[in-house]
Amino acid sequence: MARALINVPAKAKRGEIIEIKALISHPMETGYRTGPDGALVPRDIINRFICTYNGVEIFSADLFPAIAANPFFSFTTTATESGRIAFRWIDDRGQAHLETAEIAVE
């Protein structure tokens, strides 16, 4: 579905609050715009974003057409243990895009 860029620090101290950034390419077609033929372009947005840390949800969002094209999010989490941070974006057609990043916590 898309190309995504995520930023998770590769290393962190246990208990440290880390910032996570996620950017994905998507037109976020609102469904309110008319195309060149004058007809409404059908809505096509990412409506859900979920971030998990070793399988447990740490952040998620329900999204609406007012989110800008190529959606960007930043949020924080506490580095608890080494492992995998996974990102999932789900669009109106139910298609999901997945990205993962490894973090080493000492």
Next chain:
Amino acid sequence: MSRNSGSAGTSRREILAAGAGALALILARPARATPESMAAAIKAFVGEAEVREGRVTLEIPPLVENGNSVPLTVKVDSPMTAQDYVKRIAVFNERNPQPNVALFYLNPRAGQALVSTRIRLGDSQNIVAIAQLSDGTFWSDKAELIVTLPACVES
């Protein structure tokens, strides 16, 4: 509480002072959100609970360069402990076709309640952020924005 409205007002004056004799916006668009539909969306989020001003800080630049992509940050003053944390943050707008912008789900592991994204704003309007805390209370902040349009856009 509308922290941004003061500087937004300044920005409007700056534009006028810079020589824009008239700035007329006639944007045709389908049915749009209204202050009433925003109020209804907020009611759906908070139910009968009281929404208090404070604890939430909504940061949006007062003068928006392009409504297609407006950076927005919401911070909530919360210790983010298992006993006292932010559960959800909702962002609403008055004038886009739909009053909902985003709904963020947080938990104590966030360490701090701080979320950023970029949103679309078709017009100058009020934006409201409301946080639901783990004790069931709701807190809010509001920002008033001036959206201008860039020069030399494609027809």
Next chain:
Amino acid sequence: MRRALTGVVLAAGFGGALGLCISLALAQSPPSEHKSGFEFISPESQATQQDDFSNPGMLWVAEGEALWSAQAGASGRSCAGCHGDAAVSMKGVAARYPVYFAESGQPIDLQSRINVCRKVNQKAAPFPLESRELLALSAFIGKQSRGMPITTGEDKRLEPFRARGQELYEQRQGQLNFSCANCHDDNWGKRLASSVIPQSHPTGYPLYRLEWQSMGSLQRRLRNCMVGVRAEPYPYGSQEYVELELFLMTRAKGMPLETPAVRP
């Protein structure tokens, strides 16, 4: 050639959606000091450009990187197959385009140069101008020169084309009868609607424009300025655009490349 636009009223109807009147007062001094468009955008947009995990243009760079090593065409070869590591082979390349292309006896810009390799070396269909793929590859190649000074125009054979680009830049056009120089040399730093008029240095292309919600080439940007003064834009790929690109890049000599930049 510096004209004051005192009292000139620019009334432009963009897309029929916006009626906008602005008067540009008093001529600005000519750009003795070169300022990138970066200096005229909001601190928020500047921060977006400077953070590779926030800059949406980096999504195109990432796509270009994938295309760089993908096999294509009847040759079955990838760009990397011949050029190797782009960080080495493409370093500084975007900073000297457009170049003189001996095969055609004319200047060629980076996008068209990539398409020559698509056609001749990969034996694949060239990418349409402004296509996602071509923007992605140009952004990826452009990024290999990020921070390097622009060196375009050193080849003497380019001179007549650069001179023609300058003529186009200084010639009044469109229903509003403005030249590029009227805005970008005489009135830079002033506000036009929400925008500050920059000096029109093409330091960041292809770039992510919030208005487009996408990446676009310098030609697309020039097209927007022409539509803005209600002139008939040249077709993409036309000689006029390449000459304007050549003039602008030569004029910006020494300025660091910013690809992929962010603009409103």
